[in-house]
Amino acid sequence: MASVAMTLDANCIKRDFPALERIVNGHLITYLDSAASSQKPWAVLRAMDNYYETTHANVHRGVYTTAVEATERYEGARVIFARFVNANSKREVIFTKNVTESLNLVAQSWGNANVGPGDAILYTEMEHHANLVPWQMLAARTGAVLRYVPVTDDGHLDLSNLDTLLDGAKVFTFTAASNVLGTINPVRQLADAAHRAGAIAVCDAAQLAPHMTMDLQAMGVDFAGITGHKMCGPTGVGVLWGRESLLDAIPPFLGGGDMITDVHIDGFTPNELPWKFEAGTPPIAEVIGLGAACDYLSGLVLDDVRAHEIDLTGYAMDVLEARFGDRLKIHGPRDPNARMGVLSLALEGVHPHDISQVLDQQGVCVRAGHHCAKPLMRRLGVGATARASFYVYNERHDVDTLAEALSSASDFFK
Amino acid sequence: MASVAMTLDANCIKRDFPALERIVNGHLITYLDSAASSQKPWAVLRAMDNYYETTHANVHRGVYTTAVEATERYEGARVIFARFVNANSKREVIFTKNVTESLNLVAQSWGNANVGPGDAILYTEMEHHANLVPWQMLAARTGAVLRYVPVTDDGHLDLSNLDTLLDGAKVFTFTAASNVLGTINPVRQLADAAHRAGAIAVCDAAQLAPHMTMDLQAMGVDFAGITGHKMCGPTGVGVLWGRESLLDAIPPFLGGGDMITDVHIDGFTPNELPWKFEAGTPPIAEVIGLGAACDYLSGLVLDDVRAHEIDLTGYAMDVLEARFGDRLKIHGPRDPNARMGVLSLALEGVHPHDISQVLDQQGVCVRAGHHCAKPLMRRLGVGATARASFYVYNERHDVDTLAEALSSASDFFK
């Protein structure tokens, strides 16, 4: 894949993103925190503004022109998204506020109906808190037991005992890619193993969807969640995708307007999919913005996005290794083809917080902390890492700036 | 109050709202559906754009400049909102995606911990589905019984049996104002009655906050919810306000990042307020937009907003009565001081759907349907109403346009 002709011109793409023109502490910003949240292209901001400036009205219930237009834009974004991830039908696409809500929805609506005392819930040691806490809450409610797939020293899932771990499990939930290690997990293989054991497979695709083609048919999972703000979309919107048969079978999540067919003073009848799971006025402008983000990414071609990131990741690893040698540890797999453009760094003698602070003086944005993956941090034996992550608008020059800034941090604390 | 000097110049205010320049079917739009969702002023759109264009980053975890700025803007909006509703502390202000989520949060986190078999849940016959369905779900989960305060023929709550209805109730939840009848409920009186009976008081303030000063200290309730998109704010954001002691006592709602202090592979410790109830990346830009909306409304002065709406409502009732006499019924209280600027209309011989359709030809936007209050529609003995609702940008001229358009609908179907 790294040999694919590089058709992305990151320097040109940069101009699509207004926030990348920001001057920070006298330097043009070098934004290396897209794994936390990506910047937004003009196309997305304009789509939302245009909606608000011309056609805003509440959706689904209005007869008048702008209400119809608002509904069409909102439901149109659902069709765009369904195509973007190769879903079978737009009935399977449920809009939420973020992937955290998507995963809570599964843990509650599916979980309460399907998990009982003694059943096992399997997740992994590299999950984000968003894919741990909802299941811990489910286990506490139901008396289910929690199990996890451990992480190996080189940052992969240790699948040697997978079948044993899956024995008695009702659900296996895993991230498609680690937001700390960059590791890409073998989603299809994990889903197949879950199914062989009679469990459903849930995928946290928050770090996948922004960076490579997401093909739900190929992934073979039963539920998958994404979050808009990491994939050029606005804050305030996420998606839960689920198999129609499963979504049909489980009870609603939140109750309120739009998720009902009828309400009496003492009870209600739920609506059909997908609205059954969309209670209240949805994030209309945000969904429209997410649709525009999918169009923007499709325009760049996801395979090229991926090729660009592999190139950049490989370059970064080479440059940093050459410059810092043993003084710098990069967590996770060494092969750029086996990982995302997420580099969790440990620099000798300098705490991640201090790295981030010193880098900020040079306009370089990297995240320092536990990245909402505390169990994984314990596994790595660190309290925090400094994480640099790349996206479509980053170029080799940004890597060079990072390396320079890391040098000065290292010098400062020598 | 109606005698207060009218300082609002709606014609001037209109220019703050780009969507009101829209031409629909050859006519300048007459937007009379603000009870469903209000339009947004430039100030709100610009606040969100400015955020995305200059400082977007994920909040709460970053050391670098723009992450700090993003956090400051986000948490700054919390302070603005806390002042806007006269909360004791920003720890009591929890950002949600809409008021529907706010009410579900109470019904789940407070409800699961405090409501058991045989306990009564009291709501009213004029509630929006958002304040019915979550409690129906709670009753189904816990075996609690549902009771309701009936609505009188003139559109008020029938409080004659309130104490009996409250006997054995754990919670009394009610809307501050009806989105169908316009009726303003005596919030303080209802809250006090609830407390005397040992129940908590929950207030759906979705229709209150946009239109008059919301003073939580005066209201005396224990929880209150609002939704951003009805008060000049963006879609995708709402608020739950709750008493600190209650919020501290109840378990979290959704699980994930930010709502934790610590996570182990088999369990978690919740965070402090308000973050304990904010799982995952919040609607950052939307919260900032809501802050700008509060500033915008404060700038207009809420007492003047209310005075303007009373004036407009009175004018509308006079004009419509004079023109249509018995052929037009306006549901709800006759006194403009006792109601919001929400007119649910029944026009002889013309179904609400057809009214809305014909009005749309003249660029007039009114909502037709059950307004997510089916139990109330049954009480009124209608399937639907046509609802015209006013806001800061509406003026007497809009009422005249409405009356004209209703005449033509009446003629068309004669």
Add this chain to the structure above:
Amino acid sequence: MPGLEDLYREIILDHYKNPRNRGTLEVPPAHRSDGVNPLCGDEIAVYVQVEGDTVTDVKIGGQGCSISQSSASMMSAAVKGKSIKDARLVIKAFKAMMSIHEPGHDPDAPPPDIKLGDLEALKGVVKFPVRIKCATLAWNTFAQGLDQFVK
């Protein structure tokens, strides 16, 4: 945006003001099915009587807008006296006119060779997508009723 005359044809207003086959039938032998439009709250009751293979009577109750009421009225006139099979063809043809197709529908297939007569007047509804649910409410409810007789 198409004009009002595209939607509200003369004949529609006529059926709205003078609905055919309003009323109820005795249940049993007739069957009653109820439909609701969740968007607006309109409710309809369709009574169907079947003898042998024939829809011998249809009556309509409930309330709704001009589109849903006239559609129900025209439908009752169109299917009364038809065989179940032919009634189903009418449903299919009407829904096709409303751009609603069964799963597996071939978009290039010719429309069913059914004369819709007066019902053609409802063609304009397609241009007002929210109103399609109004126009089809009676039809879906009637189809449910028919299903009861062939179980």
Add this chain to the structure above:
Amino acid sequence: MPGLEDLYREIILDHYKNPRNRGTLEVPPAHRSDGVNPLCGDEIAVYVQVEGDTVTDVKIGGQGCSISQSSASMMSAAVKGKSIKDARLVIKAFKAMMSIHEPGHDPDAPPPDIKLGDLEALKGVVKFPVRIKCATLAWNTFAQGLDQFVK
């Protein structure tokens, strides 16, 4: 935006590289309390030994950034040997320097008349609001420990 030198004073880096009072104490008689910074995951353990009315020993364990480690180190030096009452005053003065005030605090009241000595070097942290949590982690943890001895 203030510069790095406002934050990272010489003396801070010295305490970071050569932390005072690192280690553990025997529990009991000492008390151990643990603190965590939920934002970054830094963890600290503070061992406190009290005899009579006096904080006779303090030791620090755990890991953290230069600010949290140096603050812990300086704190240990500042409170060791002080009476519980005086130790509390130091905590209060330090937190006031960090712009953190107890509920009911009068903003116009003069700052407590306490010499913070080396700790003054941490003053620059106030300009970096996210780092205040780093600087105060050890202090909050120490305060919890003290509470154990006066229950």
